[in-house]
Amino acid sequence: MDIKTGWCLMGLLSVTVCSVGRADTVPLTRTMVETAISDPRRPGDQVKLDATRKPAISVLFSEAKAGDRIADLMSGNGYFTRILSDVVGPSGHVYAYIPTEQIAHCSPGEIAGTQAIARDSSYRNVTLLTGSLADFRLPEKLDLIWMSQSYHDLHDSFLGPANVAVLNKVIFDALKPGGVFLVIDHVAEAGSGLRDTETLHRIDPTRMTNEIEAAGFTLESHSDALRNTDDTHKQAIFDPHIRGRTDQVLFRFRKPQ
Numbered sequence: 001m002d003i004k005t006g007w008c009l010m011g012l013l014s015v016t017v018c019s020v021g022r023a024d025t026v027p028l029t030r031t032m033v034e035t036a037i038s039d040p041r042r043p044g045d046q047v048k049l050d051a052t053r054k055p056a057i058s059v060l061f062s063e064a065k066a067g068d069r070i071a072d073l074m075s076g077n078g079y080f081t082r083i084l085s086d087v088v089g090p091s092g093h094v095y096a097y098i099p100t101e102q103i104a105h106c107s108p109g110e111i112a113g114t115q116a117i118a119r120d121s122s123y124r125n126v127t128l129l130t131g132s133l134a135d136f137r138l139p140e141k142l143d144l145i146w147m148s149q150s151y152h153d154l155h156d157s158f159l160g161p162a163n164v165a166v167l168n169k170v171i172f173d174a175l176k177p178g179g180v181f182l183v184i185d186h187v188a189e190a191g192s193g194l195r196d197t198e199t200l201h202r203i204d205p206t207r208m209t210n211e212i213e214a215a216g217f218t219l220e221s222h223s224d225a226l227r228n229t230d231d232t233h234k235q236a237i238f239d240p241h242i243r244g245r246t247d248q249v250l251f252r253f254r255k256p257q
Contacts, residue, residue, distance in 0.1 A: 025067035025143070028087060032066070033059050036086030041122065043113070046079050052244050055083055057225045058148075061250060062182040067091040068143040071174070073136075074099065074150040077113030084146065085117075085126050095138055097129045105158040133162045141176045148184040149248070152203035155194050168215035172255055181217055181253040183208070184226065186246045189233045200236045205249045217253035226250050 033056045058080075064070065066089045072081045075096035084094050096114045103111065118128035131137070133154070154162040171181055188195070188202035196202045209219055231247035 025065040025092075027065055028060065030056070030060070033087065036083050039082065039086050041120075042082055046077065046082070046113070049079065049244070053079070054225055055080065057223065058182070058184060058250060059083060059087060061221070061223050061225075061252060062144060062146065062180060063252070064088065064144055065092075069093050069095075069140055070144045070146060071095040071097055071138055071142055073097050073145055073147045073171075074102065074153065075114045076110055076150065078117045079113065080146055080148055081114055081117055081126060082123075085123055088125065090125060092125060094126045095129050095142075096126060097131075097136070097138075099133045099136075099159065100130055101133060101159045101162075103130065133159060133167055136167060136170050138174045142174055142179060143176060144180045144182060145171050145175060146182045148182075149186060151183050151185045151208055152188075152197040152201055155197040155203070157198065164211055165214065168212055168217075172215045172217060175255045177255060178257045179255045180220075181212065181255070183212070183251045183253065184248055186237050186248055187227075187231070187233060192233075196233075200234075202233060202237065202246075205251075208249075209251065212251075212253050217255060219251060220254040221252045223250040 036059075037050065037055055064084065064087050066087065068088045069092060070084050070088060072084060072094060075081045075098060078096065081094055081096045088094060096117065098111050098114055114128060117123050117126055129138075153159055154164050154167065175181065185208065186202040188200065188204045190204060190206070192204045193207045194203065213219060226248035228245055228247040231242055231245070233247065235242045237243060237246050
């Protein structure tokens with residue numbers, strides 16, 4: 001592997017979220033998360049997405065803590081990498097992982113944001129990792145693995161497709177006992193399984209949940225904060241009529257203690 005340097009629902013936003021962790025981790029408050037989101041280093045084009053992506057809700061829901069070790073799997077433009085970097089603070093670390101399959105088959109613009117973070121010396125607690133999904137490994141046990149809007153891609157040809165059962169088990173093993181696998185993704189029609197992953201870039205939440213639970217995870221909680229009942233699930237996520245407003249699930253899977 002080539003290594004390059006470089007947080008239950010809406011009502012919970014006003015409370016501190018506590019979970020089991022290391023002694024040097026600090027539960028987050030709404031103020032702490034809002035401070036991370038208001039970081040002036042965040043690019044303007046990413047800030048404009050906040051109204052629909054609702055990052056404060058997602059971060060609080062994930063139960064991330066200051067001092068955590070986190071991986072942003074398929075970090076793309078680095079939208080959450082930047083926020084999580086501020087959330088974990090100088091005592092924590094974020095590993096932004098970009099698969100070599102994505103580098104080979106996707107537009108450079110899709111990963112330029114993460115690469116910009118790796119070149120920014122002010123993000124000292126972020127490490128960019130690249131490697132094949134088949135060889136996905138992290139240098140230490142983690143508190144949280146974050147995957148936003150890209151789980152469905154694991155089933156698509158440009159990623160191999162990946163051996164999803166094996167990868168989910170590797171993700172499970174990479175977490176500390178009690179660790180969290182946070183997944184956000186675009187919803188496909190109920191009962192469609194994997195039918196629309198390649199064409200509409202959507203996945204049936206039931207299929208996704210079954211795959212992840214098969215690796216040993218427990219679906220501990222879900223949030224409806226990103227749901228959109230106006231989405232018919234029939235349009236590709238890039239269609240201008242729905243782009244940025246797709247119906248999305250927000251799941252928190254837990255590795256048993």
